[in-house]
Each structure stands twice: as C-alpha cells, then as structure tokens.
Amino acid sequence: MRVIAKRSTVLMTAAVLGLVLAIGFAQKPVAAQSSDQKVEQAFKNIKALNGQPADMLNPTMVFFEASLGVGCPFCHDDDANKRDIDSKPQKLIARQMIEMVNSVNKTTFHGARQVTCFTCHQGRSTPIGVPNVTNSPLPPALGEDYIASLPPPPAVPAAVTVNQVIDKYVAALGNVQQVASLDAVGTVTQRRPGRDFPSQQIEIFSKAPGMGLTVTHAGQNDNLLSYGATAGWARAGQTAPRDLRKAEADGAMLEDPYNLPAHLKQMLLEPKMDRPERIRGGRDVYVITAKTRNLPKVQAYFEKETGMLARLVYYNDTVFGQYPTQIEYRDYRDVGGRKVPYQWVISQTRNREFTYAMQTVKAAAIDDVKFAKPSASSR
Numbered sequence: 001m002r003v004i005a006k007r008s009t010v011l012m013t014a015a016v017l018g019l020v021l022a023i024g025f026a027q028k029p030v031a032a033q034s035s036d037q038k039v040e041q042a043f044k045n046i047k048a049l050n051g052q053p054a055d056m057l058n059p060t061m062v063f064f065e066a067s068l069g070v071g072c073p074f075c076h077d078d079d080a081n082k083r084d085i086d087s088k089p090q091k092l093i094a095r096q097m098i099e100m101v102n103s104v105n106k107t108t109f110h111g112a113r114q115v116t117c118f119t120c121h122q123g124r125s126t127p128i129g130v131p132n133v134t135n136s137p138l139p140p141a142l143g144e145d146y147i148a149s150l151p152p153p154p155a156v157p158a159a160v161t162v163n164q165v166i167d168k169y170v171a172a173l174g175n176v177q178q179v180a181s182l183d184a185v186g187t188v189t190q191r192r193p194g195r196d197f198p199s200q201q202i203e204i205f206s207k208a209p210g211m212g213l214t215v216t217h218a219g220q221n222d223n224l225l226s227y228g229a230t231a232g233w234a235r236a237g238q239t240a241p242r243d244l245r246k247a248e249a250d251g252a253m254l255e256d257p258y259n260l261p262a263h264l265k266q267m268l269l270e271p272k273m274d275r276p277e278r279i280r281g282g283r284d285v286y287v288i289t290a291k292t293r294n295l296p297k298v299q300a301y302f303e304k305e306t307g308m309l310a311r312l313v314y315y316n317d318t319v320f321g322q323y324p325t326q327i328e329y330r331d332y333r334d335v336g337g338r339k340v341p342y343q344w345v346i347s348q349t350r351n352r353e354f355t356y357a358m359q360t361v362k363a364a365a366i367d368d369v370k371f372a373k374p375s376a377s378s379r
C-alpha cells in the first residue's frame with residue numbers, strides 16, 4: 001500500500017513537472033553547457049531575464065532580432081564587446097516589453113507562452129496597430145537594413161498652407177459660389193468588385209451646404225441614412241429610425257460627394273500640412289491631417305497638379321484603437337457648373353471595398369422636410 005501511495009506521488013510530481021514544462025517558462029533545456037547556470041550568473045547586467053537558464057540568452061536574442069526585424073545594435077551598443085551596457089533606449093524598452101510579455105502570459109494565459117514579441121511586432125520595430133482596409137499590401141517588414149536603404153521621407157511643405165490647398169481644390173471644382181450653394185440629386189450604383197454581392201442602387205440627396213440623405217434600395221426594403229447640421233438618423237427597412245452616433249454623422253458628412261467641398265474647411269479642426277506622398281497612378285499629393293468634432297483623425301490627399309481631392313481617410317475611435325475608412329475619388333466631371341466625382345471607392349474594415357458609380361446627377365432644389373426624421377410608425 002505504502003509503495004503504491006509513494007509511486008502515485010511520484011507520478012503526480014512527474015505530471016506536475018510535465019505541466020510546468022509544457023507551460024514553458026520554467027523549461028529546462030536538455031544537456032547544454034551552462035544550463036545549470038542562471039542568466040544573471042553568466043552575464044553582467046541582467047534585470048529582466050533573471051532566473052532563466054543561461055544558455056537561453058543567445059537564442060532569445062536571435063528571437064528578438066527576428067521578431068523586430070532588426071540586428072543586435074538596434075538595442076545594443078555599437079561596440080559588440082559591450083552588450084552589457086545600457087547605451088540605447090531600445091534596450092530599456094525591450095526590458096519593459098519582456099516584463100509586459102511575462103506578465104500577460106502569466107495573468108491571462110495561465111503561464112503558457114501564448115503572446116510573444118512576434119505576436120505584435122511581426123518583423124517590424126514598430127507594430128502596426130491599425131487594421132489595413134485597402135487591398136494594397138502593408139508596408140514590408142524587412143528590417144532595419146531595408147529601412148536604412150529607404151530615401152529620407154519628404155519634408156512637410158513649409159511654403160504651402162492648408163488654406164491654400166483647400167482653396168485651390170474648391171477653385172478647381174468650379175465657380176466657388178456654385179460649389180457651396182447647389183443642391184444635388186443623383187443615383188449611384190454600388191458594387192463590390194470581385195465578390196458575389198448584388199449591386200445596389202442608391203439615391204443621394206445633398207442639400208447645400210450641410211444636409212444629406214442616402215436611400216439604398218436593398219431588396220424590398222429601403223435603408224435610409226441622413227445627416228444634418230446638428231444630428232442625423234438612420235432607418236433600416238421598416239424598423240424604427242435611430243439617431244446616428246456622433247462619429248457616424250461626421251463620417252456621413254465626409255462621405256457625401258456633393259456637399260464635401262462646401263463643408264470640408266469647417267469640418268477640419270486643427271488642420272496641419274503633413275508629409276506629401278505619391279499615391280496610386282504616381283500622382284503627387286499634398287496631405288492635410290486634421291480631426292473633426294467627433295473623429296480623432298482625418299487625412300485629405302490633394303493632387304499637387306490639379307488641386308483635386310484624390311483621397312480622404314477618416315478614423316473611428318474605439319476602446320482599443322482607431323480604424324480607418326478610405327475614400328478614393330475618380331473621374332471628376334462637370335455638373336451644372338461644378339465638378340463632382342463620377343466614381344469613388346470606399347474601403348472599410350474586413351476588406352469591404354465598394355465602388356460607387358454615378359448613374360444620374362442633376363442640380364435641383366430639395367425641401368428640408370426630405371431630411372426630417374420619420375416617426376417610428378411612418379412608412
């Protein structure tokens with residue numbers, strides 16, 4: 001009896017040990033020269049990796065390199081004989097990161113090594129925290145050699161002001177008076193290229209300078225979305241109308257292709273000239289970065305040559321980060337004395353990319369009642 005009891009204790013100990021091994025951090029490597037030593041016994045300046053087997057240090061450093069896409073001198077002194085000194089801020093940050101990863105694995109993942117440096121970094125020294133909504137690839141994760149080989153980023157233009165860029169855009173659209181004062185009614189086809197998604201017809205009513213309504217014919221139901229000077233509402237089919245969230249209303253204003261030029265300047269708060277870029281089709285653009293009352297960030301891309309708005313990206317705030325919506329404008333044509341885009345592409349999260357193609361558009365006065373929130377029972 002006693003023997004059996006003892007044996008089961010041994011088995012249990014082995015099981016617990018197995019668990020510890022599986023969980024990982026206490027893992028002891030097999031037969032390596034200094035596996036009996038701790039890191040802090042073998043090296044001079046250890047503050048975060050204490051208690052780990054000494055022969056884990058070098059492979060761990062290789063893992064850091066691979067995870068961040070960098071070499072040893074990214075964190076360490078350029079003198080390879082002085083790995084112990086803390087001469088670069090990156091080494092100190094890396095220590096904090098080690099603590100953070102240990103802690104998150106301990107508290108959230110029961111000690112299993114679920115979160116690693118690579119989980120966030122993916123081969124980049126600065127992780128990308130914003131979802132990619134366009135079909136274009138993320139910036140490459142090719143490490144510091146690649147980054148070092150890049151030409152220096154272009155400077156923020158010093159001689160060009162935000163007002164100049166927006167004024168040129170409005171002038172390029174046509175008669176300034178008309179740009180800001182014409183109501184417009186149009187129909188648009190919405191397609192989702194490359195997907196089995198039925199194209200939808202949308203009616204757009206834009207009343208200058210700041211009210212809009214879209215009616216999306218979705219099967220038998222109409223989905224309505226309206227924004228106004230103070231608020232907005234939406235209604236799906238016959239359901240009760242709801243108020244737009246504030247950020248949603250700002251997004252709707254920015255997505256209105258007719259009224260945008262009339263209210264863009266007022267909407268952009270704290271606008272700044274950003275680094276110019278070259279976008280699709282090799283076009284050079286000025287970039288203005290700003291925010292709106294309810295959106296944390298908006299970026300507007302204006303073609304240097306023509307002054308036209310080529311792209312607008314706005315960001316929604318969430319509890320955990322921001323996500324973008326991108327609008328690309330194409331094919332500006334003249335409608336009643338001002339230019340409007342005949343095609344635009346809206347890219348959203350989860351790779352929802354819709355192309356909007358103008359079918360009809362005309363300048364026509366619209367009565368305010370069109371934008372009134374319907375009562376819950378009305379049809």
Ligand code: HEC
Nearest residue numbers: 043044045046047048049061064065072075083084094095
């Ligand atoms: C992402 C940052 C980072 C990279 C990249 C990195 N290290 Fe480290 N290294 C550290 C940190 C942080 C420590 C200290 C760990 C601690 O305090 O417990 C350290 C410690 C060391 C030590 C111990 C020095 C001592 O005596 O205290 C050596 C040796 C070392 N690294 C070598 C390398 C080599 C070789 C490479 C490239 C293959 C490399 N490291 C890449 C962050 C980095």
Ligand code: HEC
Nearest residue numbers: 064090093094097098101115116117119120121125126127
């Ligand atoms: C939970 C996500 C996450 C994990 C896991 C993570 N990091 Fe980071 N790390 C970040 C973020 C985000 C930044 C950028 C912070 C900033 O820009 O202020 C960063 C920055 C760094 C930097 C500074 C880079 C620079 O350009 O100066 C170093 C070094 C670093 N991390 C090392 C590590 C190491 C080593 C590990 C694994 C032990 C690790 N990180 C794990 C999110 C993470």
